[in-house]
Amino acid sequence: MSNLTEKLAPWLFTIGIFAIWEAACRGFNVDKFVLPPPSDAFAEMAKHWRPLLRHSFVTLWTTMAGFALAIVFGVVLGLVVGWSRTIYRGLYPVMVGFNSIPKVAVVPILIMWFGIGEIPAILTAFLISFFPIVVNVATGLATMEPELEDVLRALGAKKLDIMLKVGIPRTQPYLFGSLKVAITLAFVGTIVSETVGANAGLGYLIALAGSSFQMPLVFAALILLAVEGIAMYAVFAYVEVRFTHWAFRSSMSAAA
Amino acid sequence: MDSSVDIADVTLTYHGGSGDVLALRGTSLSVRRGEFAAVVGPSGCGKSSLMKLVTGLVPPDSGKIVIFGNKVAGPVKIAGMAFQNANLLPWRKVVDNVLLPLEIVEPHRRQFRAKKAEFRAQAEALLATVGLAGFGDRYPWELSGGMQQRTSLCRALIHEPALLMLDEPFAALDAFTREELWCVLRDLWQRIGFTVILVTHDLREAAFLADRIHVMSARPGRIVMSKEVDLPRPRDLDVCFTPRFTEILHELRAKIAEVRQA
Numbered sequence: 123m124s125n126l127t128e129k130l131a132p133w134l135f136t137i138g139i140f141a142i143w144e145a146a147c148r149g150f151n152v153d154k155f156v157l158p159p160p161s162d163a164f165a166e167m168a169k170h171w172r173p174l175l176r177h178s179f180v181t182l183w184t185t186m187a188g189f190a191l192a193i194v195f196g197v198v199l200g201l202v203v204g205w206s207r208t209i210y211r212g213l214y215p216v217m218v219g220f221n222s223i224p225k226v227a228v229v230p231i232l233i234m235w236f237g238i239g240e241i242p243a244i245l246t247a248f249l250i251s252f253f254p255i256v257v258n259v260a261t262g263l264a265t266m267e268p269e270l271e272d273v274l275r276a277l278g279a280k281k282l283d284i285m286l287k288v289g290i291p292r293t294q295p296y297l298f299g300s301l302k303v304a305i306t307l308a309f310v311g312t313i314v315s316e317t318v319g320a321n322a323g324l325g326y327l328i329a330l331a332g333s334s335f336q337m338p339l340v341f342a343a344l345i346l347l348a349v350e351g352i353a354m355y356a357v358f359a360y361v362e363v364r365f366t367h368w369a370f371r372s373s374m375s376a377a378a
Numbered sequence: 379m380d381s382s383v384d385i386a387d388v389t390l391t392y393h394g395g396s397g398d399v400l401a402l403r404g405t406s407l408s409v410r411r412g413e414f415a416a417v418v419g420p421s422g423c424g425k426s427s428l429m430k431l432v433t434g435l436v437p438p439d440s441g442k443i444v445i446f447g448n449k450v451a452g453p454v455k456i457a458g459m460a461f462q463n464a465n466l467l468p469w470r471k472v473v474d475n476v477l478l479p480l481e482i483v484e485p486h487r488r489q490f491r492a493k494k495a496e497f498r499a500q501a502e503a504l505l506a507t508v509g510l511a512g513f514g515d516r517y518p519w520e521l522s523g524g525m526q527q528r529t530s531l532c533r534a535l536i537h538e539p540a541l542l543m544l545d546e547p548f549a550a551l552d553a554f555t556r557e558e559l560w561c562v563l564r565d566l567w568q569r570i571g572f573t574v575i576l577v578t579h580d581l582r583e584a585a586f587l588a589d590r591i592h593v594m595s596a597r598p599g600r601i602v603m604s605k606e607v608d609l610p611r612p613r614d615l616d617v618c619f620t621p622r623f624t625e626i627l628h629e630l631r632a633k634i635a636e637v638r639q640a
Contacts, residue, residue, distance in 0.1 A: 269545075270465045276433040277537070278455030279482045287478065291469050368469045368517060 188247025200259025262293030419594030
């Protein structure tokens, strides 16, 4: 019984929020240009399902492409930064500085370089999501128990041995933990770029519908965006449990 | 030429952000082949530094360290080590944790794939001798602290090192488990006959296990007393309740109290 309640809880809460939203719009007689009730948004979704699906798909694939780049680049850079203290010290301030730049400020540059289209969206998703991956991978390596390193070095292990036997496996929970954070950021990047300059994608649709006061369509697109975000988060949460089940049982817990 | 470890007049300084710390000054220590040596002393006296010097992880500022006739210049590649934390790898099964050194030490490393089954059997046999028969396929987090420490001992011994370095390996265990593990270590040592250097602050542990106990001074550490433990072997836990045992403890205690004052 309680187990069932727990399983249903996410659905009940979601439905509950939509119910409150609907009731508030009707009860307070909110202007549809300000906040349309969810029923209108869903009706709009049913009516325009074809373009909505197309734009959703564009957003999904550009986000995933950018995210894939971020994983490759983030893991490599994280390993490099975690490998050597000198590189860590040299590169870290640069990365922090770079990460502090709001990505929305970079989008116009990317559009100038690559033109309006999917490439700026992919690159913005990449730029915004690689940082947490780098930091977490580097942290996983940097927090290796010094005594364990001593045990291995006293056996004649080279730095590469220590990395392969201990460093990289122990980094896994940090990496998978960071992917959950990074995937939601990647969506932010894609949408920012699509809003500023694109001709497809949910961000583009939101900007377009917003400028012509089609508020129910805007909200339909927002809901689809949230669905995509939740779905991808769930995928990476599953991957995390699947690959690093040991980290959930042992005392070593993943970061972020 | 019967000595396995010879430390002669060694000085070691740590260069830290908050200034240099002189950890050891003029330390000399000699351990015979197959001897069980214990090093005791007040906390922060550089006992762990001694471990790093002997295994070649840290070079001394001056002085000489010789192990089995070879001067130490870099990691020695033959030592087994165990620490207060078992430091097992949580993603590996117990038996794979024990096998880790064989994946690194030559010549086992080259044969590791070919002889994996044989090595596995060896590891299981070693686990059985410390009372962990049948636990090889468990994960470390499924074991109690004492069992993890037994596994850590097995990992330190699987490649049959000539030298075993132990840095307070039983300090985090409860009193009963600790005494149990003293006996496990005693039996392993008597069976295999490696040289041991045990760093501890438990005088009973030192007196029960060791052939010779070296007392270190407060920082900068050096050996101020070397005491032969003349209790007959094989020793049983009952030996801890004999007058001679108490006498040795008193003597050690008095010396440590003296160096803590200084």
